[in-house]
Amino acid sequence: MVNLILDGQSIDAEEGWTILEAARYYGVDIPTLCHMDGLSEYSACRVCVVEVIRGERSRLVASCSYLVHEGIEVRTKSERVKRARNMIIELMLASCPNSKTLQCMASKYGVTSIRFKVEDRGCLLCGLCVRMCAEQMQGGAIGFSDRGVDRDVTMPFHKAPDVCRQCGACLYICPVCELPCRGPLEPGELCNACLDTVQLDPFPCKE
């Protein structure tokens, strides 16, 4: 067992737990996108960042992959965390404005506008489908190609390989190709009127 401070409370956590696991165990809300129980950790979307204070040093880390340590202080709702998290949500929305998952996240955490150029790319590059295919379906049919802004999820040479059984698990897990959010009227608009979040979330982060 390790002892740490989570949002001002002293808590005990199992050694080897991530901060996210500890937070969920104690009912503290941290948003996630590229994390999924049962799949390997990818640490790429960065929406789960929290502030970790260790001695004099304070920094933001991805809670999905950062392990708990004795004596650290974790803040999940500090100004620094909120600012970074909301900017990340805003950045993701600029590339997938109609994702219902993201629209709901924006409503819940108080992101009210997208200040960046909106360009619907239809993919967040969260890698859930790639890991689902390789790790749960033993497929290995899809993966990443290119790099930087050109990075893409694709099949080799854009042709379905023999290993693809068309099981559909990749579609099932995707946070973008689900039914789009029907709130916004214009592309890039945020609905900010999500009824489900207020009812479902017992610990709303928006203050």
Next chain:
Amino acid sequence: MEESTTKTISNFVTEVVERNGADRSLLTTILHAVQEEYSFLPEQALRDIASLMEIPLIDIYGVATFYTSFSLEPKGEHIVTVCMGTACHVRNSEGLLSEVCRLLGVKPGETTDDKQFTVEAVNCLGACAMGPIMVVDGEYYGEMNASKVTRILEKYRKVEVEPKTGARFASPGELDEFKKLVRSDRYSGATSVSLCTGPGCLAVGSGEVLEAFKGELEKKGLSEKVVLRGTGCHGFCERGPVVVIKPENIFYQRVAVDDVAEIVSETITQGRVIDRLLYEDPITGTTVTRENAVPYYSKQNRQILGPNVDIDPCEIGDFIATGGYSAMAKALFDMEPDQIIDEVDRAGLRGRGGGGFPAASKWKSCRDASSPDGVKYVLCNADEGDPGAFMDRCLLEGNPHSVLEGMVIGARAIGANNGYIYVRNEYPLAVTAVTRAIEHTAVKGLYLRPTNLNNVETWANVPLIIKEGADAYAQVGTENSKGTKIFSLVGKIKNTGLVEVPMGISLREIIYDIGGGIPGGKKFKAVQTGGPSGGCIPESLIDIPVDFDRLAEVGSMMGSGGMIVMDEDTCMVDIARYFLEFLCDESCGKCTPCREGLKHMLEIIDEITKGRGSMERLDLLEELADVVRDTSLCGLGQTAPNPVLSTIRYFKEEYRQHIEEKRCTAGVCKALISFEINQDACNGCTRCAKACPSGAISGEKKEPHRIDAEKCDKCGICYEVCEFDAVVRK
């Protein structure tokens, strides 16, 4: 694809995989072999590799599309590469690239329809001193400008130029030759000619000069008596090709093929100095005969770089003659591992790759770490990704044994039994040099084992510490930064090249005393250090001592030692934009802040350079930069905002001018400038009209010319070619 072709590819791939082994870590090596054979990666080859190595095809496809050195499309017969490194950028490589593309009718990365030319833009070729650089089929063209492109491309289009092998490494049967050449007269005060064949000098023809020396010495029957060395970089690239004749230490600069016969008959045979080839001090006008009296060198402390002059990288004997491998012998036979670590610790050696982390701490933690099977690794990072820095390239090419020696000493200290050197693909000569050095010394070499990684220059410092002792080593430098540091001094500076200076020297001394100041009577504006992760330091801070801590305090960093000097013609907003563009290219694209954040940062700064920015958006840029720094997954993203933040910190006024006054005082941002011809100064020589790629300049011969603003695409060629300062940039 025809059956026979498919079969040939399959056979080739099978052979390559068998030769290298089917280990997944060798995938890039295997892909490189295929790319070299076919000049691209055929789909069939990737499919064969997948089944032979039992790797999912998509993973191989991912690797093949990730690295820019691989191509899935066939390339042209000639590869035209334009360097977009920082030093080349401040000397207008963008104009050069667009001219190359315009002439060939393709975009960067594309191949002409007749499959003759492929144009590539790369991030740094490490020949910064002679920028802007263009390379055609491995042949370097330095100090290029748009008006020279046509002539060079025509040369390749019409006739097949005889392929050249790397001048200094072309010797078959190396091992035999090596044995034959390790002979006492080579090192016992005989006359020797050391010609620099580093990247800067090669770009101005030292390959040909070396051949000429070989021929001339042979003709005069002197091949046996005079030792000819094609060496690594001497440092003074500005004056290349440079030659040092020993034992007198006579220094000749800007030596051409035509000078060779005279040097042999006068200086070598009769000991007479040829005045016209000597270095002339631009201030005092006096000529200097000896190499160590040249002001550029005399103010330096070249303990790492200095031996380059005496070493032909093909000759292990040369290295041994300069005292090489004596430190290794000491470390292996007379010292215990803890003693070595202690020595390095007391010497205060900090990593030269960028972070400045104490080397001894790194070594110690690797030594203390346990390995399941006792295997540990030492790695050498030669992926000099910092555009504008090329010292690692020069060390590896010029003195590869010193790096190996450092690694062997490190391995002894750590208890490592394997070593790897990672060299970037843009440095083929460095790969040759290191491979040869390894063959000569027979030193051969992750996978979840304790591993210690240091950069090239760090490793090269290690033998010195062991040889001279920690106390002697630590005499040079400041309190927390010991020893010397090699900088590549490039950009808007008179004496470009590699300089090795003691830590703690001021920026002013480097720029003015060694670098000779700013050319063309222009005003100094800033110096950029630390590469894309560093920052721009303004004139008000030019007296700070250069060490790890002071540079970090002013918002920049040591980095690997790129030092790009900028003058009044350099636009700081454009520099920030340039680095962002570079970083967007280098971002792997995995995490959101780096991939998306940098893209939007670039968008905002692009608006500013086009006169469409607002102060509100500038605040957003700063906020976004902060978040990218705070939340990115790796060091690239975490430091990527530095150039933007440091230019906003020191040059906010320039940003404001772009935004509120729609003015780029440096005359760089195309959307905010215009070109005109001063009717009084123009004498109608027609040079500008002939050079203008868009036909925007008209006028009769010997009459003042005019620029049609509608047609002008502001490439600036007219401004470059006018000898009468009649073209005005506003």
